[in-house]
Amino acid sequence: MKQQLRALQAEFIKNRHSKIRWVTFAAMSLAPLFGGVFMLMMTADGYEGLSGAFKTKAVMMSFEANWPSFLGLLTQAIGVGGVLIFGFVVSWLFGREYADGTIKDLLALPISRTTILHAKFIYYSLWCLALALYNLMFGLIIGFAVQLDGWSMPMFLASLESYVITTILIILLNTPIAFFALWGKGYLTPLGIVAILLVLAQVIGVMGMGSYFPWSVPGLYSGSGGPEMMAQVNEISFGILIATSLMGYVASLLWWRYADQK
Amino acid sequence: MNIIQTENLSKYFGAVKAVDQVSIHVKQGEIYGFLGLNGAGKTTLIRLLLGLIKPDTGTCMLFGKHPKQANKIWNNVGYLIETPHAYPRLSVRENLQLICKLRGFDDHRLINEITDRLNLGEYVHTKEENLSMGNKQRLGLAKALIHRPKLLLLDEPINGLDPAGIVEIRELLQELSEQQGTTIFLSSHILSEIARLTSRIGIIHKGALVKEIKSADLDEQIIMRLHIKTTNNPGAIEVLTDKGFQAQLANDLIEVSDSHAIDQPETISRLLVEQGLPPKLIWVFEEDLEHYFLRIIKA
Incomplete structure (x- = not known):
């Protein structure tokens, strides 16, 4: 436990001056900001205040200028945007040492490689949770600033449950990306994989098979595909997602421990 | 006691024999120079010794034991492999703090001691990315030496250093060997430096150890x-x-x-x-x- 704590503290030192951290928080600001603008436009003229794809989407999703719709939007931002942003975080954390050439400093130590890998997973989870919390808090500030209707604590808690579960699903889903960072010895390979998975998640989602494709599940669960698609998510979907996560974790662990580090 | 002992150690990358049946015995306090052209297998051998890669055949022992991951033995080993990379956005002090944290030390005097010893004192708050090549090399050496290891594995330790820096590092390594009994295994392609510093030289070519000679006997050869x-x-x-x-x-x-x-x-x-x-x-x-x-x- 003491070693785990030391490895985690080392992760905090490594990321002390990281610019990437602020980039991810800036990216996470976009959904609350644009969501707020979206809500303001609808507050004035309803759907008529919107145009083009925005209007189509709003009508399809039955969006209204109120708190339930706005909190749903924030959840969808995590469910879809999180795949990209959390994927970016995991690619950076697990691939950076290969890119920096510092990987050799982590491999011949009195501390186990597993402990170091766990520290990375913990730091990654904390980073993603902080992003999710920031997205929510910033959203709440925007929501109150534009004076949305329909606030109630039960409604908020119900939305929060969906928000938290979506966040956890996305966090779990990135263990295979961590493996690709280790296997690809850098952050470009996993970023490429994230991009491919994002496209596949959309295509497979549209084909109606999204509930069986792990990277579509969080988006569908968050409601980004509409209530019908959300209803397709079932125990099997969660089971596939958790199995994918476990496989990613085990593959990362085995690779990190046993593969040659040239 | 042999601090380093390899027996018929081999590593192949496809058809390439990176290290081929190498047997080396290095005793305590000895400075062993490993000489070879670029790509001769020097770095691969050091990676094998550190357990970063696994041998295809043969054995490798440090301090009489087969080195395993997460073993306390690693706090007796300091190493520098090829280019001395460090976290670019961290200062010299932060990079050293990180190493101390991973090695289980919290004594900040170690950082002051090693930065003073390697003339990095005025750069402790400078980010690694802003250091000169020579000072990056000093930081790499500081990371290898900070925990006062009994065995040093150094791959091209004087790369990037100016003449004064080379003399300084040579004197430091000689002092560590003579006064603290530190065993030093260093690889280089700079023959004159190896000849001045080491007590024994091994020449590696195409992965194989082709010659071992005491530096004192070099003149006769x-x-x-x-x-x-x-x-x-x-x-x-x-x-x-x-x-x-x-x-x-x-x-x-x-x-x-x-x-x-x-x-x-x-x-x-x-x-x-x-x-x-x-x-x-x-x-x-x-x-x-x-x-x-x-x-x-x-x-």
């Missing part, structure tokens, strides 16, 4: 010849041969390999003058380390 040029080289060779010298023509020069001739070239000069074949040129050729090295690997 260096070829010396007396080179002569006259207006009639065949005639001069005949004269010298008649007098019992081993002389032969090589590239328009007469080469005499007898130690008596090499020690007293004036005798040869007088002999040739007396025979009407005065030398146009005469000098003692001494093989330098580069030639010695190339001769060994070609053999």
Whole structure:
């Protein structure tokens, strides 16, 4: 436990001056900001205040200028945007040492490689949770600033449950990306994989098979595909997602421990 | 006790024999120099010793034990492999803090001690990305030395250092070996530096250990010849041969390999003058380390 704590503290030192951290928080600001603008436009003229794809989407999703719709939007931002942003975080954390050439400093130590890998997973989870919390808090500030209707604590808690579960699903889903960072010895390979998975998640989602494709599940669960698609998510979907996560974790662990580090 | 012991250690990357049946024994306090061309297998051997890659055949032991991951043995080992990378956005102090954290030390005096020792004191708050090449190398050495290891594995430790820095590091390593009994295994392609610093030299070529020699015996291995040029080289060779010298023509020069001739070239000069074949040129050729090295690997 003491070693785990030391490895985690080392992760905090490594990321002390990281610019990437602020980039991810800036990216996470976009959904609350644009969501707020979206809500303001609808507050004035309803759907008529919107145009083009925005209007189509709003009508399809039955969006209204109120708190339930706005909190749903924030959840969808995590469910879809999180795949990209959390994927970016995991690619950076697990691939950076290969890119920096510092990987050799982590491999011949009195501390186990597993402990170091766990520290990375913990730091990654904390980073993603902080992003999710920031997205929510910033959203709440925007929501109150534009004076949305329909606030109630039960409604908020119900939305929060969906928000938290979506966040956890996305966090779990990135263990295979961590493996690709280790296997690809850098952050470009996993970023490429994230991009491919994002496209596949959309295509497979549209084909109606999204509930069986792990990277579509969080988006569908968050409601980004509409209530019908959300209803397709079932125990099997969660089971596939958790199995994918476990496989990613085990593959990362085995690779990190046993593969040659040239 | 052998601090480093490898027996028939081999590592192949596809058809390439990166390390081929290498057996090395390095004793405590010894400075062992590992010499080879680029790509000869020096770095691969150090990676094998550190457990970063696994051998295909053979064994490797440090301090008499097979090194395993997460073993306390690693706090007795300091290492620097190839380019001394560090976290670019972290300062010198933060990079060293990180190493201390991973090695289980919290004594900040260690950081002050090593930065002072390696003349990094004025750069402790400078980010690694802003350091000069030489100071990056010093930071790499600081990371290897900060925990006062009993064994140092250094891959090209003087790369990027200026002449003053090279002398400084050489003195530091000699001091560690002589005063603290630190065993040092260092690889380099700079022969003169290896010869000055080490007590024993291993020459590796195409993955195989082709020669091991004590640095003190190096002089005996260096070829010396007396080179002569006259207006009639065949005639001069005949004269010298008649007098019992081993002389032969090589590239328009007469080469005499007898130690008596090499020690007293004036005798040869007088002999040739007396025979009407005065030398146009005469000098003692001494093989330098580069030639010695190339001769060994070609053999």
